[in-house]
Amino acid sequence: MNRRIVLLPGDGIGKEVMSSAKEVLSAIAEEFNHSFNFETHEIGGAAIDTYGTPLPETTVTACKQADAVLLGAVGGPKWDQNPSHLRPERGLLGIRKALDLYANLRPIKGFKNLLHASPLKEDVISGSDLLIVRELTGGLYFGTPSERRDNGETVVDTLAYTRHEIERIVDKAFQAAQGRRGRLASVDKANVLESSKLWREVVEEKKAQYPDVTVEHVLVDAAAMKLITNPTHFDVIVTENMFGDILSDEASVLTGSLGMLPSASLNESGVGLYEPVHGSAPDIAGKGIANPLAMILSAALMLRYSFNLSNEAKLIETAVQSVLDAGFHTADLQITNGRQVGTAEMTRLVVDFIRTQSASKCIASCYY
Ligand code: IPM
Ligand code: MG
Numbered sequence: 238m239n240r241r242i243v244l245l246p247g248d249g250i251g252k253e254v255m256s257s258a259k260e261v262l263s264a265i266a267e268e269f270n271h272s273f274n275f276e277t278h279e280i281g282g283a284a285i286d287t288y289g290t291p292l293p294e295t296t297v298t299a300c301k302q303a304d305a306v307l308l309g310a311v312g313g314p315k316w317d318q319n320p321s322h323l324r325p326e327r328g329l330l331g332i333r334k335a336l337d338l339y340a341n342l343r344p345i346k347g348f349k350n351l352l353h354a355s356p357l358k359e360d361v362i363s364g365s366d367l368l369i370v371r372e373l374t375g376g377l378y379f380g381t382p383s384e385r386r387d388n389g390e391t392v393v394d395t396l397a398y399t400r401h402e403i404e405r406i407v408d409k410a411f412q413a414a415q416g417r418r419g420r421l422a423s424v425d426k427a428n429v430l431e432s433s434k435l436w437r438e439v440v441e442e443k444k445a446q447y448p449d450v451t452v453e454h455v456l457v458d459a460a461a462m463k464l465i466t467n468p469t470h471f472d473v474i475v476t477e478n479m480f481g482d483i484l485s486d487e488a489s490v491l492t493g494s495l496g497m498l499p500s501a502s503l504n505e506s507g508v509g510l511y512e513p514v515h516g517s518a519p520d521i522a523g524k525g526i527a528n529p530l531a532m533i534l535s536a537a538l539m540l541r542y543s544f545n546l547s548n549e550a551k552l553i554e555t556a557v558q559s560v561l562d563a564g565f566h567t568a569d570l571q572i573t574n575g576r577q578v579g580t581a582e583m584t585r586l587v588v589d590f591i592r593t594q595s596a597s598k599c600i601a602s603c604y605y
Pocket of ligand 2: 482
């Protein structure tokens with residue numbers, strides 16, 4: 238298979254973890270006889286520094302022509318005081334919008350031997366396995382441009398959704414639930430927000446089309462509590478952009494580290510952008526200690542969702558599982574035993590595992 242992959246490392250640890258993903262993908266390409274052509278472009282703070290904009294036109298064009306896009310992370314204190322149109326995050330929001338990546342899939346599943354690294358009780362989180370389906374191109378992030386009025390004394394952010402935007406993400410979530418344990422929790426704030434009332438109406442209308450899926454509506458405040466008091470209750474959670482952003486960081490606690498969570502952002506034609514849920518972690522950038530596993534697992538999601546290469550994706554996931562099982566971990570994982578390694582060594586361990594396996598040996602105990 239011949240595929241063109243655009244790499245957008247971005248800022249901070251984004252650059253480090255991207256080179257890990259590239260190494261892993263190159264090993265997969267060799268092992269399985271694929272040809273992956275990588276093209277690197279700027280986004281976020283790095284793009285502001287070079288081009289004066291967080292999302293250069295060349296980056297957008299390259300992404301539109303690519304078969305898939307991998308993104309590291311954007312942001313950092315260097316650009317914190319910039320006006321909003323020159324914030325690195327604008328680049329990320331801009332590329333999501335430009336590619337119409339409305340469906341953000343964030344699978345959250347604890348690795349067995351990392352459970353004790355979570356501040357939550359092991360018996361509470363054990364067995365949790367959920368998928369957050371976050372709407373990614375609407376809501377507060379994309380309302381009529383936010384503004385300050387009355388000499389800056391009044392601020393306005395707008396939460397807007399069209400019926401079509403809600404329908405397509407709700408459909409995606411129902412379909413995901415059909416492929417999993419058949420349970421869908423739609424999270425909203427329908428006791429207060431008009432957008433949530435329409436959201437709830439759409440879910441109610443849609444459920445007749447998916448009789449094999451059990452649906453419940455959960456208010457976002459209650460969902461936030463339930464997520465850490467009874468996480469095994471959830472299978473698929475579907476929610477709007479901002480709620481999904483907040484709940485997915487909260488849910489990362491179930492896995493012991495935000496450094497473990499991959500995500501896939503898809504549009505209607507199946508083109509995808511894959512990125513870790515974590516940010517650019519400027520405090521540890523450049524030190525060679527970042528956890529590359531979320532980025533590596535995001536590359537696995539790319540192989541599965543964009544290229545339909547499920548054996549290759551499984552091999553990467555099995556490699557990650559096996560390296561963790563062997564006791565290796567990066568500094569973000571508060572593990573008492575085992576051996577702490579840096580970004581490069583963790584990557585090498587994953588690559589070594591891949592190289593020593595043949596395609597036919599991809600083990601069925603892969604973790605998804
Ligand atoms: C995420 C991030 C982004 C978001 C930021 C960096 C704009 O937190 O992908 O979850 O809020 O979507
Ligand atoms: Mg976030």
